[in-house]
Amino acid sequence: MAEIIVWVLVPVLYLAVLSVYLTVAPAVVLLRGLALAAELLWGHVRLLIGVLYRRTPEFRTLPPYRPQDEDVKAYRNYFFGPGFRDLRQLLTLERRSYARTVGDSFRAVTSGQFVAPARHRAVTVPYGLTLYLGLCLGAVLALPPLAALLALHGLVLVLLTGGARLVAGTLRAVDRIVLWAKRLRTGMLCPHCFERVPYPAYDCPRATCRRRHADIRPGTYGVFRRRCECGQRMPTLLMLMSRDERLQAYCVHPHCGKPMNTDAGHMPEVVLPLIGGRAAGKTQLMAAMLLTLENAAADGGPALTLADDESDAKYQVLREVLRMRGHTLATQKELPRAHSFVLGTGRTERLVHLFDTAGERFVDRDETDALRYARAARTFVFVLDPMAVKAFWTSLEPAPGPLLDRTLASTVDPEEVYGRSVQAVAAMDAPLKRSRLAVAISKTDLLAGHGLVPNSLDDSDRARAWLSDGLGLRSLVQAMELDFQEVRYFCTAAVADEDARVDASITRFVDWCLRG
Template identity: 50%
Template sequence: MIYVVGVALYAFLLVTGVILVGPLVVAGRALLLDAELVGRYLALLSDEVRRDRAQKQGPDEEAFRQYFHGPAMRDLTVSCSRATRELPAVVRDTLRATGTNWLTHPAVSRLVAVPFGVLLITGVLVGAVLATAVVALLVLLYALGTVLLQGLSRVAAQVLRATDRGVLRVRELHNGMLCPHCYERVPYPSYYCPEAGCGRRHNDIRPGRYGILRRRCLCGRRLPTLIMTGGYRLQAVCVHCDSRMSQETGHYPELVVPLIGGTAAGKTQLMAALLMTLETGGTRVTPADGTTEEEYAALRYALTSANHPRATPRALPRAYSVLLGAGRVRRLVHLFDTAGERFTNREDTDALRYAAAARTFVFVLDPLSVPAFWDGLSPARRAGIDRSLASRVPPDLVFQQAVQAVRHMGAPLGRSRLAVAISKLDLIEDSGLLDGVRTDDSEAAGEWLTRELGLGNLVRSMRHEFRDTRIFFTASIALGEAETHPSLRPLLAWCFGGEGRRVFRG
């Protein structure tokens, strides 16, 4: 009888406990396991997000891909793969531990341990199902958010690219930036990472799959993705010849000015004198690269010391790139000084592709190269001029060859301007041939070339080929350390002062 009463009492307490306490035990154990499993999944995902693996590197750039352009889905996939292996193992370990502690080897009476263990196991199973649903929901939300943000980032990238193109158009660079080495137009240059010891090359730095406002190099350095963020100077690289471009490439409008003329016509000396005139005339002149800085220093020294600059090497010229002006009114000017021999051989002129980008040309005409000049001098005055300083190539031959080459390169001569610089005014102004001639008047200079030197056909050809032609008498000499011949200022004012290019205070 006592045994029956005991069994009945145990059954009553068991049923009462299961009904009253059982749901709390099951729910509590389920919530604890659910929190543990969800927390572990979030930890797995966070671990993948923070990890910089090679898979996050782009296939064609040495940079990490923008997170929502590949890495986000990769992190989600890898974290899900790890979760399918690790989370079931957690559930199995929990079930095994619960069975051992409450069913197989309980620390208390089996009458108490077994029912409680069954409740705990039920809670573990419920928690596993609940955690599976929660993790699946998190995965779905993460995937949807990734797709949405990837779409938004693509739109933002296109908007920023369009804005950058607009800035380039305002800077008159929509047709590309000129490489001073190979003369090709570069729509968008490559850039080197400026981090010390890195130097990785980024081929297309624009907003896209590698970053919207910034991209991260494999070295960890963050780089701007827009040319319009001009405060971030990166070393530009030509995509055609892999040469380093000017340090100011892309930040300012560009102006290409080729100097054309025969050997010893005075092109190099004129270029040095023009730069010195700009510098001493109040215009800020900043070399745009180290090569230009070194060459200009040498030319300036030769000019101020009354020495003749060395002849231009016959090799293809590299542009002298200088930044003119200050503040908003700035221009990146590329001056090309080409060896005179290249203007008399068709095979050589074909290589002068930079002329296609020019809209202002400077033709250096040496009057000493024209026989009529010497014929018009008296014997005494002829003896007073060093004939070895004369160019050996007739100016009309140089001009015709140059025009053919420039036209062959696709330059629109009918929309271009030509400045004719009659050089060596300092040598000829006392020759008697300039008596009564206004050396500051273009029409008078043209008439002088026609009347005294017999170059009427050349003058007419110049005015026919170009939209606007001006003729200047020039003396490429320095009058001390901080002054040049006054004949250079009108030439500069016309070349750099027209068409909105008011970077010269002439």
């Protein structure tokens, strides 16, 4: 009888307890589901911090972004590739984390409540089934917020990427407008190869790096700043470079690659070619022009700064030769390197390139093609040596005293030099009809000392008349005035006294050449 009572009473009591448990089981299911959902959401936060901030190996499914192009040597901007790469990594890790967390939770319930329970299975099995239901509920409940968070991440990334690209494009457009305003719409002039450089290459400013970056403008590798492979940050626009931040520019043409002026792109450029035959006085005239500008700056005129070390070194030598009234060496026949200087300050700054080319290049048809810098010039200087004109010697009336040294004369007829050089420049599509020509009649100090030049050559009209009638160069004068929009004639004396004061004729000549 007792056994019957036990067999009947125990199941009844178990069912009664089970029925009471079933009333609280929904709460258990809900709490376990919420706990799993919270765990999954916290796992998402951990992944977000790991992928975006910590970036340790356990949070990587793809190799990190590295500079792969040898011509770039910089890290991509986050919103030009790495951002979507991080999103892909986050999706991959989130999928793995979700499956691992849910799977570990089910395995823990199976082990603790079914396989090796600590209590009787009559107790653990109902509780385990309740936990199963809770885990299923939690796994389902976590999906919408996780999907929403990932979608929000993607949406924010798309908006920021679009904004970054818009800002980069706007900055590039503004930079292009600024270059147009500086009359650099076709680029900056390389003082070595004479080609226009749309945008120079720049070296990393870190002394231990010096990697060369071909195009630093806003875009894939930086919006406001570019990060070099060494970690150094550098500005992406010329207008973002302060004077102290200006980087060393380099020509991007493969056949050149030489350093350009540091001021290239920061101000308008003026190209002033000096054309003339061998020993016509081009180098002496250029030295006198620079010395005149230096003296004017000392007297309160526009500031003068040599743009690079090479220009400064050459000028110092020419300056001393000019002061000693010596004769400069003949210009070497290799391609000239521009003598560059910055004239003015602030908004009036201009980068001026003076080109002194060997006279042989103006008479050799195979050599004139190299004078590509003339395409960028709007003012030309033709140095005319009267002693190179045959009519000068045939009509010469010797003055008392020492005879004029004929070895100082140019060996090339000015008409031949002018004809070939203008033909070469016109073949380069230089707009001569919109350009000006300054005719510098050289060595007038030497001629005046022997009484061989009229004293009234202090203005353009009288100098023109002397060339036309006195030297018989009427055809040359007419050709120059047909080829150019404006022609002005100057009698120049490229000499300086012991106090480095240059003849006043050079001042008038320089003022006209650099006008506007």
